[in-house]
Amino acid sequence: MTGPSRPNTDQDSSFIFDGMRYPARKGDTLAAALLANGIGLVGRSFKYHRPRGIMTAGVEEPNALVTVGEGGRTEPNTRATDVFVYDGLVARSQNRWPNLSLDFGAIFGLAGPVFSAGFYYKTFFGSAKRWMFYEHFIRKAAGLGNAPRDADPDRFSQRAAFCDVLVVGAGPAGIEAALEASEAGKRVILVEQDEIIGASLIRDPQEQDSAWVSESADRIRAAGGRILTRTTASGYWEHDLVTLTQRLAEPGQIPANGVAQRLWHVRAGQVILATGSSERPMAFPHNDRPGVMLSQAVRTYVRRFGVCPGQRVVIATNNDDAYLTAHALREAGAQIVAILDARPAPAGQANGFTTFNNAHPLSTKGSRHCLKSVSGLVDGVSKSWDADLLAVSGGFTPVVHLHCQAGGSLEWNDAAQAFVPAQSRQNVKTIGGAATPAAIFTSAPVVPAKKSFVDFQNDVTLADVDLAWAEGYRSVEHLKRYTTLGMATDQGKTSNMGALARLAEKQGVAIPEAGLTTFRPPYTPVTMGLFAGAAAKDAGAHKRRLALYDVHAAKKPIWQPLGYWFRPRAYPMTGENLAEAAMREARSVRTAVGMTDVSTLAKFEVSGPDAVTLLETVCATSVGKLAIGRGRYTFMLREDGFVFDDGTVWRIDENRYLLTSSTGGADRMATHLSYVRNYLHPELSVSVVNVQEHHAGIAIAGPRAKSVLAKLIGEEPPRHMSTVATKIADVAVLILAASYSGERAFEIYVDARNATPVWGACETAVVAEGGCLYGLEAMEFLRIEKGHLVVGAEIDGRMTPHDLALDKMLNKAGGFIGSAGLTRPALSEAGRRQLVGLEAVEGSIPEGSMLVTADGKSPEGHVSASAFRILEGGSIALGQLADGFLRHGEELIATSPTRGQRARVRVVAPHFYDSAGERYRD
């Protein structure tokens, strides 16, 4: 099958298909190389496991799906027509066992009548358990390639681009448009999914030749334009945002710079679509054999790749374009046995071939690997020809996907029997073959519907369309879902129009009245890694590092993700597990002293003469009476009256305050403050600056914290809820006396760049007092035992100040955000869930468990956080319970059926330790 213009070159390479090594030529697609090596059987069909070959030469290929690459670079379901051979490419056929030639799954083809449209729906009903049983066998028998088990070793890039004109498609029309725009001084991007631009001119030489293509590309680049090959415009979004997927390496290939693919986000002033059209197959029995190809694809293989896919060729057509294929094949030395032209005479007769008018293909015969004969109807009379290739052309379907994704409408072109772009909703226009497809002759040949495939990828035949109609499926959308027509990797690029025509015929309406399914992105399959981009390797986002990260890392802590932050969860000593380490650390805080990193807390400096006004708008507690150097606990409400964050507010100067709030809510609080400052109260003389990262924070807590701090600062430490500006290790610090642990405690804030020496001095002093570092786990034990709240657990967006027993702290003057919302009667009604403490009567209390009065009863609350008493032992928890304030002393069951855990609990006050707060006051 080697064509005349396929000389060997010194750039030849080799590839492996199903374990056999074959030669290839530079520039070959895998499909071209397979054809050049005489391989006709490339895959097995989805449902019936019918032998399939190569049908097209582009991304619309429904048959020749292969798995390319090895290990983590494995890419299943790759179209052999859309991967360019590189030296060492490894490809495997799919959906067959034990091998492609002898596939036991082909038995499903014998039972084809059973596996008609809707087979699953009609067969696999009953309980869900049954489906779990069926599913195992269905997935084994039907399907495409297997996803790789190994992680992809390559990276994926995402890049933004802006341009005045984006041209999609680098055929002659696209190249001309890009050239004109770029030389008019516009920023231009020209994208082409092929490896080269102007490829259609190789297939169909025109006045513009390869020299014109090369010169045009040079001129576009010289004018500042950018040309991206192996790049597909995969999605068109609002505001002329177009996403491009660019292959920097072929599937399975090791990328030169580590980046396999790039996702471009292009914001274009104007988009020009020169996307051309796809050729349509014809429906007739056994139209899916290896050796039945689309006419233009045959021409492409002959002229571009120097591969002649057959020597005795029958051509079936309803248009003039197929005669170009006949000429190309004859030039390549093939014999044109017959041309079946659906049009009446004298159409096509002048081309000098054996042409039959009023002729249609009727069936084919052949082996698993190749075609042997073609039969047809000529003026109603059956004829047959020996042939190893049948080239068909059923007309052309404009590629209108991007136009439709952009919200554009379509109109019916009767001459071409195709939908073409009409109104555009965005700044986009379609040019070239996609706007003006060639005219075809319409006829509706009467052929048997069985084994007349319309959707080759999903094994949907005319008989399936007829069955769906007979069973009442009238909408094209229902037809699609019932038969699976137009699904999977090709998304119906070759099938939709054929099926639509059949549906319209059944309905007795014109095709446009039958409707059309929706074109959704992506145009061709996009690997998931590309959507994740660089973050594919890092859980979706960058890790946020503490300013003291290196200090902690040297101590080899157990790290804990907290939002995007990573914080030490515990600092285990040799032989300790997490629970042991955390309990040791917590006991140190209760009995001596401990220190921890609190840098991630949200922090805002609020300054100006109107600072109090702003703070009393945001905070639900009063602020105005704070003296300089004093602070207090505060919390913030949403407009609906529910608590959404809490923290402290400190007056650090006459008109300057420091507001702290939770780590997890930091970004939300920054947005909220910006909203209040800039939208609700732009008139205020106030500045709100996010200083979360400017200050590193160190907390020292425990009965010996005061003496530790006194030694560090050389003076009497501030009393509880007071602040002082001083120095530690000769570095300026701000010390806030506040406690989260329930012990006497201090938070030390320092310019993050100077935090290391301060941390070092504090650690030395803490250790000297018999203390240690503690992490998040110990902090959680401490705060639960003390009954302090945390955002995300007790403050979960559903609790009012009253539910959390914070109502006595509300600013009686009102005026804060949420004060109006709080007056709603529903927020005062009985039955609301309220904060309670829980202590175990029997067992350990599972965190997140439901609170029920007895097994089988509906939940009346849940456990928001659980821990153990630090010194005395015993399981304790905080929870939310309906009418919880009135139920102290009641016994309940805390149950977690999904984990098989339960405990008997007693409802108590949510303070298990020093409820009077005596330990943190001097």
Add this chain to the structure above:
Amino acid sequence: MTEVTISTLPAAPLWAFEIWRNPDAVATRFAAAMGFALPKMGTSGGSDALRLIRYEPTVWLLEGDASALPSILDTDGALTAIGGGITRVLLSGTGWRRLLMEGGVFDAESPAFAVGCSASTIIDHVNIRLHVQSEESCLAYVPLSYTQGILHFWQEAAKALD
């Protein structure tokens, strides 16, 4: 191959300079005292000793010696230290514009983003402020916690800039 060098600069005093009242009067006092005007939105101004980048309608990022500014602001604005939370990263070489398009949403390749321009944008989900120093260098102000992540991101992206 497009070239770009990524280097972290030493820490510098950085401030948020905000005017909440009488902006014209403050601008006049500022120009009189400092010898240059407060830069407009999307631009920077000043000298190596004191540079201001306007990134919000009423807020400038100020780099350098701010000792004279409280008296200029008087009661019409505030100065707040923010330098502890920001790393300055210098992108130099012909490829800095293309590098900023990686994971970006902002048109750093636009000729309008010229020397003296500034921008506050998002790069790979991280808020970053940019200041074009010259045709071959751009200064990026990166949040401290994201510095390691962004440096790694840029270093990897720089290998495949094309």
